[in-house]
Amino acid sequence: MRVMRSLTVVLLVGALTNASAAGPDAAYAWGSEAFVALERTSEAATNAPQADFTAWFSAAYARTPAARLPGWPTLDGALSARRAALAAERDLARRAALARETAAWLHHTVKVIIPKFSLTQGFEFTNAVRYGTRQCLLQSVVLAALMQRVGLDAGIAMVWKNERGQESNLGHVVTVLRLPGGRDVLVDASDPQPFMRHQGLLVRVPRGGGHAYRFVAPRYASDGSITAYVDPSGRAVPPAQVGWLDGAYVRSQFEYYRGERAPGGFMGPSTPAGLNASAQHLRRAAQESAQNPLAALVLAHVERKQGQLVAARAQYVRAANLYRAAGHVPAGVRAALAWAQGQTQEQGQ
Structure with a gap:
C-alpha cells in the first residue's frame, strides 16, 4: 500500500504545470519518494524504524x-x-488569494498537530511522532512538502x-x-501568524551562467509579498529567478542539526564521544552539500574543541570562503578566521 500510494503521489507531482522554482532537485512533495527518504534517514538516525x-x-x-x-x-x-480548486481557478488574483489561504490553513494544521517547539529534538521526524515536537527546519520542510502536494510552488530558505x-x-x-502572479511570501x-517579513535570507540566485547561494534582502510590498531580492552587490533579482535550498542542502541541514545537537557534542558540556558524534554528522552534512557554510564552520569549531588545530x-x-562567495561574512566567522590565520602565522615563525 505504501509503495502504491507513493507512486500515485509521484505521478501527481510530475503532472504539475508550475515546476518548482527550486527545480526538480528540490522537489519533495508530501508522500513523494524524496520526502519519504527524509523520514527514513530520521528513523535510521534515531533508531526508530517504525515511526x-x-x-x-x-x-x-x-x-x-x-x-x-x-x-x-x-x-x-x-x-x-485544494489541489483541484487551485487548478480550476483561472483568475490570477483569486488563485493567489486561495494560495495564501492554503498556506494559512497548513500553517495552522502543522502547529496544531505538532504543538511543541524544541531546539534539541524537533528537527527529527521521529521526535514529532514520539514527543509532538518540531523545530524550524522540520516545520518548514513539512509546510513546503504539503504546499508542493497541492500544486503550489514552495521551498525553504535559511534566515x-x-x-x-x-x-x-x-x-x-x-x-x-x-x-500565482510571481510574488513570494x-x-x-x-x-503565531503565518506570514512573516524576515529581512535577510540565503537563497539561490543566477550567477555566472548558473545558480549560486547568496545572502539577500527581500523587498516587500505593502501586503507583505516579496517583489524582489536584493543581493550583496545591490542588484534586485525578481522572484522568478530565485530558487530555494536544493535537496542536497536540505539533507545537509538535517545532518547539521544532528551534529549541532548531539548529546555531549558541540553545544556542550562536551565529551570526547559526543564531539566525535558531532564531527561525524557535520562531515556528512558537508558531503551532502559542499555549499552549506554553517556546517563547514561548526565542523571547524568541533575540530578546535577536539584539539585538532x-x-x-x-x-x-x-x-570563510563559502560565506565570502555567498556575499556576507558574519562577525563570528571573521573572528574564527582571524584565530586561524594567527595560528598559521605562529606556526610559520
Missing part, C-alpha cells in the same frame, strides 16, 4: 477537527480537494536576519511560497 511520520501525521489530522480543512475529514482528501532586522548566523529556516510556523585552521578557511 512512519507521514502515516502518523495523516492519522492525527483525521482525529483532530481543529486541524482540518472544513468538510474534509482526511488529509489526502483535503489536499486533493540570517529576522523580521526585526536582528542578524544571526543562518539561525532559522522558513518556508517560501511563490504566489514567507510562511513561518515559529510565529591544523584541521580546524584549514576548515575555518574553507568556511
Whole structure:
C-alpha cells in the first residue's frame, strides 16, 4: 500500500504545470519518494524504524477537527480537494488569494498537530511522532512538502536576519511560497501568524551562467509579498529567478542539526564521544552539500574543541570562503578566521 500510494503521489507531482522554482532537485512533495527518504534517514538516525511520520501525521489530522480543512475529514482528501480548486481557478488574483489561504490553513494544521517547539529534538521526524515536537527546519520542510502536494510552488530558505532586522548566523529556516502572479511570501510556523517579513535570507540566485547561494534582502510590498531580492552587490533579482535550498542542502541541514545537537557534542558540556558524534554528522552534512557554510564552520569549531588545530585552521578557511562567495561574512566567522590565520602565522615563525 505504501509503495502504491507513493507512486500515485509521484505521478501527481510530475503532472504539475508550475515546476518548482527550486527545480526538480528540490522537489519533495508530501508522500513523494524524496520526502519519504527524509523520514527514513530520521528513523535510521534515531533508531526508530517504525515511526512512519507521514502515516502518523495523516492519522492525527483525521482525529483532530481543529486541524482540518472544513468538510474534509482526511488529509489526502483535503489536499486533493485544494489541489483541484487551485487548478480550476483561472483568475490570477483569486488563485493567489486561495494560495495564501492554503498556506494559512497548513500553517495552522502543522502547529496544531505538532504543538511543541524544541531546539534539541524537533528537527527529527521521529521526535514529532514520539514527543509532538518540531523545530524550524522540520516545520518548514513539512509546510513546503504539503504546499508542493497541492500544486503550489514552495521551498525553504535559511534566515540570517529576522523580521526585526536582528542578524544571526543562518539561525532559522522558513518556508517560501511563490504566489500565482510571481510574488513570494514567507510562511513561518515559529510565529503565531503565518506570514512573516524576515529581512535577510540565503537563497539561490543566477550567477555566472548558473545558480549560486547568496545572502539577500527581500523587498516587500505593502501586503507583505516579496517583489524582489536584493543581493550583496545591490542588484534586485525578481522572484522568478530565485530558487530555494536544493535537496542536497536540505539533507545537509538535517545532518547539521544532528551534529549541532548531539548529546555531549558541540553545544556542550562536551565529551570526547559526543564531539566525535558531532564531527561525524557535520562531515556528512558537508558531503551532502559542499555549499552549506554553517556546517563547514561548526565542523571547524568541533575540530578546535577536539584539539585538532591544523584541521580546524584549514576548515575555518574553507568556511570563510563559502560565506565570502555567498556575499556576507558574519562577525563570528571573521573572528574564527582571524584565530586561524594567527595560528598559521605562529606556526610559520
